[in-house]
Amino acid sequence: MENEEKKIYSAFETNxxxxxxxxxxxxxxxxxxxxxxxxxxxxxxxxxxxxxSMEEFLERGYTWVASNINITYKRAIQLGDKVTVRAxxxxxxxxxxxxxxxxxxxxxxKVAAEGNSIFTMISxxxxxxxxxxxxxxxxxxx
Amino acid sequence: MENEEKKIYSAFETNxxxxxxxxxxxxxxxxxxxxxxxxxxxxxxxxxxxxxSMEEFLERGYTWVASNINITYKRAIQLGDKVTVRAxxxxxxxxxxxxxxxxxxxxxxKVAAEGNSIFTMISxxxxxxxxxxxxxxxxxxx
Amino acid sequence: MENEEKKIYSAFETNxxxxxxxxxxxxxxxxxxxxxxxxxxxxxxxxxxxxxSMEEFLERGYTWVASNINITYKRAIQLGDKVTVRAxxxxxxxxxxxxxxxxxxxxxxKVAAEGNSIFTMISxxxxxxxxxxxxxxxxxxx
Amino acid sequence: MENEEKKIYSAFETNxxxxxxxxxxxxxxxxxxxxxxxxxxxxxxxxxxxxxSMEEFLERGYTWVASNINITYKRAIQLGDKVTVRAxxxxxxxxxxxxxxxxxxxxxxKVAAEGNSIFTMISxxxxxxxxxxxxxxxxxxx
Numbered sequence: 001m002e003n004e005e006k007k008i009y010s011a012f013e014t015n016x017x018x019x020x021x022x023x024x025x026x027x028x029x030x031x032x033x034x035x036x037x038x039x040x041x042x043x044x045x046x047x048x049x050x051x052x053s054m055e056e057f058l059e060r061g062y063t064w065v066a067s068n069i070n071i072t073y074k075r076a077i078q079l080g081d082k083v084t085v086r087a088x089x090x091x092x093x094x095x096x097x098x099x100x101x102x103x104x105x106x107x108x109x110k111v112a113a114e115g116n117s118i119f120t121m122i123s124x125x126x127x128x129x130x131x132x133x134x135x136x137x138x139x140x141x142x
Numbered sequence: 143m144e145n146e147e148k149k150i151y152s153a154f155e156t157n158x159x160x161x162x163x164x165x166x167x168x169x170x171x172x173x174x175x176x177x178x179x180x181x182x183x184x185x186x187x188x189x190x191x192x193x194x195s196m197e198e199f200l201e202r203g204y205t206w207v208a209s210n211i212n213i214t215y216k217r218a219i220q221l222g223d224k225v226t227v228r229a230x231x232x233x234x235x236x237x238x239x240x241x242x243x244x245x246x247x248x249x250x251x252k253v254a255a256e257g258n259s260i261f262t263m264i265s266x267x268x269x270x271x272x273x274x275x276x277x278x279x280x281x282x283x284x
Numbered sequence: 285m286e287n288e289e290k291k292i293y294s295a296f297e298t299n300x301x302x303x304x305x306x307x308x309x310x311x312x313x314x315x316x317x318x319x320x321x322x323x324x325x326x327x328x329x330x331x332x333x334x335x336x337s338m339e340e341f342l343e344r345g346y347t348w349v350a351s352n353i354n355i356t357y358k359r360a361i362q363l364g365d366k367v368t369v370r371a372x373x374x375x376x377x378x379x380x381x382x383x384x385x386x387x388x389x390x391x392x393x394k395v396a397a398e399g400n401s402i403f404t405m406i407s408x409x410x411x412x413x414x415x416x417x418x419x420x421x422x423x424x425x426x
Numbered sequence: 427m428e429n430e431e432k433k434i435y436s437a438f439e440t441n442x443x444x445x446x447x448x449x450x451x452x453x454x455x456x457x458x459x460x461x462x463x464x465x466x467x468x469x470x471x472x473x474x475x476x477x478x479s480m481e482e483f484l485e486r487g488y489t490w491v492a493s494n495i496n497i498t499y500k501r502a503i504q505l506g507d508k509v510t511v512r513a514x515x516x517x518x519x520x521x522x523x524x525x526x527x528x529x530x531x532x533x534x535x536k537v538a539a540e541g542n543s544i545f546t547m548i549s550x551x552x553x554x555x556x557x558x559x560x561x562x563x564x565x566x567x568x
Contacts, residue, residue: 017301020327020338021174021320023167025221030163031492032461036305039457043304043363054304055364066457070496076553079167079327080339127502159443162469162480163462173323173350177316178447185446185505196446197506208315212354218411221469222481269360305458307451309505314447363451 011088012049014041028076041085050139071115095121095129153230154191156183170218183227192281213257237263237271295372296333298325312360325369355399379413437514438475440467454502467511497541521547521555
C-alpha cells in the first residue's frame with residue numbers, strides 16, 4: 001500500500017443503540033461513550049465489512065489498540081435518538097490503520113460528532129506493534 | 143471451615159472516589175456503579191486486609207467471579223459525596239466466599255446501600271469453580 | 285391492585301447488543317453491566333409493551349429508581365453472544381413495582397443470570413416515593 | 427483575555443484511582459476511560475485550583491461540555507498503576523476554554539497519554555454556548 005494516495009476506500013455504517021447508562025448528568029450521551037460507539041462500529045465492520053473479526057485477530061495472536069483519537073463534538077445525543085457510526089479507512093502503514101469517522105444522529109443523519117483516529121495492531125504476547133500482514137491489508141482495501 | 147457458625151470475621155472499609163461518569167440522568171450515582179464500588183473495595187481489601195491481591199490469584203491460575211448479589215438501595219449518592227464501602231466476609235464453603243457489604247455516604251456514614259454477595263473462585267484455564275485452598279481460607283479467617 | 289395474588293402478568297423480551305466496552309479483564313461481560321442490560325430492557329418495555337415511556341414519566345414529574353436487585357449469575361456472556369432480557373412484572377404496591385428477570389444467552393436462550401427487583405417511582409422535585417397512579421397501574425396490568 | 431499570547435498558566439495535577447471496571451479485555455485501562463479520568467481531574471481542579479466548582483457553575487445556570495478532544499495513547503495503564511492527570515489551561519475565548527493534558531503513570535510519571543481539548547460553557551436552559559463571564563475568566567487566569 002505504498003503508493004496509495006489515490007485509493008478510495010469504502011465507508012461503512014453501523015447502527016448503535018443508546019442505553020440509559022450512556023446518559024450523564026447533562027441528560028445526553030456522555031462524551032467518553034462516543035469512543036465506545038466508535039469501537040462498537042469498528043468491531044462490527046471488521047466482522048461484516050472487512051471479513052476478519054476481532055476474534056480472528058485474537059486467534060492469530062494480534063489485538064488492536066487506539067493510538068490517537070481526534071473527535072469534535074457538534075450535537076448532543078439524547079436517549080431515544082437513532083445513532084449511526086459511519087467509518088472509512090483512509091490508509092494503512094506499518095502496524096497502523098487510519099480511520100475517519102462520523103457519529104450521526106436521527107433519521108436524517110445529522111453529524112453529532114466527527115473525527116479521525118489511528119489504531120495499531122499489536123502482538124498479544126509482548127504488546128509491541130506488528131506490521132499488518134498482506135492478507136489483512138488486502139481485506140482492508142475495499 | 144465446616145463448623146464455623148460462631149466465627150466472627152472482621153469488617154474492613156475502603157474509600158471510594160465518585161467520578162463524574164458515575165452520575166446518571168437522575169443526577170445521582172447510577173445503580174450499577176454501586177457494584178463497581180463493591181468490586182473496587184473487594185480488590186483493595188484482598189490486597190490490604192487479606193494479604194493476597196487479585197494479581198496473586200491470577201498468578202496461581204485463579205480468578206473470582208460474582209455468583210450472587212443482593213443489594214438494597216436506601217439513599218442516593220451525589221457527586222462530591224464521600225463514599226466508603228464496608229465489607230465483611232461471613233463464611234466460605236467450597237469455591238465460594240460469602241460477603242456482607244454496606245455502601246456508606248458522608249462523614250457520618252449513613253447507609254446508601256447494603257446487601258450480601260457470593261463470589262466464586264474459578265480456574266482461569268477452564269472457567270470451572272475451584273475449592274479455595276487452605277492457605278487462602280486461612281488468610282480470609284481474620 | 286390490592287387483591288392481585290392470582291393475576292398473571294405477561295413476560296416481555298428485549299434484545300441487547302453486547303458492546304466491546306462491556307467486556308472486562310476476565311473476557312466476559314462485566315457483572316455490573318447485567319444491571320445496565322436490565323435497565324435497557326425496562327426502558328424498552330415501558331415504551332413498547334406498557335405504553336408509557338420513561339420520557340412520559342419524566343414529563344409528569346416522575347422518575348424510577350432501583351430499590352432492590354437480587355441477581356444470580358449462572359453463565360458468562362462473551363462478545364458476540366446474542367443476549368435477550370426477559371422481564372415480567374409480578375405485582376405493584378404503593379410506589380413500587382416488582383419485577384422478575386432473566387438474562388438469556390444464545391439462540392437457545394440459556395439462562396446467563398436471573399433475579400428479581402423492586403423499582404420505585406419517585407417525584408423528580410423532592411425525590412420522595414409517589415403512589416403509582418391508577419392509569420399507570422392499569423397499563424402495567426398486561 | 428484578548429491579548430493573551432504571552433500569558434503562562436499553571437499546570438495542576440490530580441490523582442486518579444484505577445478501578446477494576448476500567449480494565450477491558452486487553453487487560454489495561456479501556457481507551458474511553460482516559461476521557462473519564464480527564465473529566466475527573468477537570469472537576470477536581472475547578473474546585474481546588476480555580477475556585478469555582480462544577481456545582482457553582484450549575485447554580486449559576488451553566489454547565490460545561492466537551493467540544494474537541496485530541497488524545498494520543500502512548501503507554502498502557504494496568505490495574506494497580508498510580509495515575510495522575512496533569513492539566514493546563516492554555517487560553518480562553520468566548521465560551522471556550524483550551525486545555526492541554528497529560529495522563530501520567532507510575533511514581534516517575536511516564537506519559538501514558540497526552541493531548542489537548544476544548545471545553546465549552548453552555549446555558550443549562552437552552553444548551554447554547556455562553557460567553558465566559560469576566561469573574562470566571564479571572565479565576566482561570568492562574
